[in-house]
Amino acid sequence: MNETNDVYDNPLIGRYASAEMAERWGPLRKFRTWRRLWLALAEAEAELGLLGDDGQPRITPAKLAELRAHLDDIDLKRAAAHEKRLRHDVMAQVHALKDVAPGCGDIVHLGATSCYVTDNADLILMREGLNQLCESLACAIDALATFATTWKDEPTLGFTHFQPAQLTTVGKRATLWLFDFVLDLQELERRRDELPFRGAKGTTGTQASFLALFNGDHDKVRRLDALVAKKMGFDRVFPVTGQTYSRKIDSQILDALNGLAQSAHKWGTDLRLLAHRQEVDEPFEAEQIGSSAMAYKRNPMRAERMCSLARFISGLPAMAADTASTQWFERTLDDSACRRLYIPQAFLATDAVLRIALNVLTQKSEAGRGLVVNKPIIAKNVREYLPYMATENLMMAAVQAGEDRQVVHEIVRQHSHAVTARVKSGEGSPAELFALLKADKSDAFKKVDFGAVTDPKLFVGRSPEQVEEFVGEHVAPIRARYAGVLGKTAELHV
Incomplete structure (x- = not known):
C-alpha cells in the first residue's frame, strides 16, 4: 500500500504480488542489470583483444x-534529471554511470545500441521471472497432489452441464485441476x-559497429555475441535480430502465462461452485469478515x-500479439511504452x-489447513442422487436373481418418473425410489441386497486408482525436479 496516499498505487504491488517479483521489475534491478550488461560487453571486447587507434588494448583492467566497483552505485534522482534533459533513458543511465565512474566513460556501451541493454535485460528478467513462477507452480502442484491423494476415495457427485452425473471422488476431481497445472508447468x-x-x-542487427571495432574480423564478432551471452548466463543467442529481438517471443511468453491463468480461473470457478454447494470451502480465518453487511457470509474471496487476476492476465496477450504484428522492418519505437506495462504486469x-493458489492450499484456518472438505x-448430496444412478446396478442384480430384464426395466421407469414428478412438485425426494422399488407389488427386487448394490464406492469406477497413477506418473517427476523448493506457503497481503 502506498504510504503517502497521494499517488496511484498499482494493486499488483501494494496488494497482490510477492516482494521478490515486485523488486525484479523495479527500476533498481533494471538499471543494475544494464550495468552488468555493459560490464559483460566491455570484458568480452577486452578478452577478444579490442585495440585502440594506438594499437594498445582499448579496455584496460583499471x-x-x-x-565493477560501481555496478550498484545508482542515483535514481540524478538519472531522472539526466533523462529529463536528454529525453533518452539509456543515455541518461550512461551519464549517471559516468558521474560515479568517470574513468570508464569511454568503454561503456562501446559499439552497442540501446536495445543491447533494454532487450537483453528484459530477457534476463523474464527468464528469472519464469523460473520463480515455475517454482511457485511446482509448490502448488505438490500441495494439490497431496489433497488429491488424501481424498482419492471420497465419493462425490460428478457433474456434466452442471447437472448431476455419475459419481467421481473428491481426489479424482482434483486431478483434473492438477493436469491443467502440469501442462502449464511444462510450457x-x-x-x-x-x-x-x-x-x-x-x-539494426547487422553487427556492423562491432565489425568496425574489430577491423573486419568476422570471427571475433561472432565470438563476441556468444561470449557476452555466456557471461550473462545464456548458452543460446538469437540467430538474427533487427534492432530488437523478435517481439513474437514476448507474445509466446504471455501466451504461456495466459495458459496458467486459464487453469487458475477454471480451478477458482470450480471452488466457487463447490462453496455454493457447501461441499468444499477455501480457508476462512478466525477473524475474517465475509461481508460488511451480512455478518453470516463466508464468501470465497480467495478463489474470486x-x-x-486471471481475467486480467488473459487480456494482456492481445497487446503483445498486436505489438509483434505491427513492428516495422528492423524496429519501431511504438512497442516501448506498452511493453513497459504488459510484460512486468503479466x-x-x-x-x-500463484500466491493465492498456494494460500488456498496451505493457509491455516479455524477448520485446519488448506481446503476444507x-x-x-x-x-448427503450423494445419497440424494444415488437412487437414480443405482438403478442400472439394481436392475442387473434383479436379473441375476432370476427376474426378466424388460419387466424390471419397466418397473424402474415407472417409479423413477413418478419420483421425479414428486421432486419437481416439491413434495418428494429421490430417496423415495428405493422404498418404492422394494415395495413394488411384483416383488421383482425382493431378492436384491440394496445396501450392497448401492454403496457409493461402487459407482466411482477407477477414480482412486487414477489418482494414484496420475500422481505417481506425472507429479512425482515434478516433485523430484523441485525437491529443494517444495513446501512453501504464501501469506496474502490483504
Missing part, C-alpha cells in the same frame, strides 16, 4: 575494475529453458480474487495468482 519450463539472448547485434499478476454435505 577501467574494468572501476566499472513455462520450455519457455524458460529455450529463451535465447539477444546478444551484441548492433543498431484468483479468477479476477509476471506480477501471474505471481499473485465437508464430508457430511458431500455424503
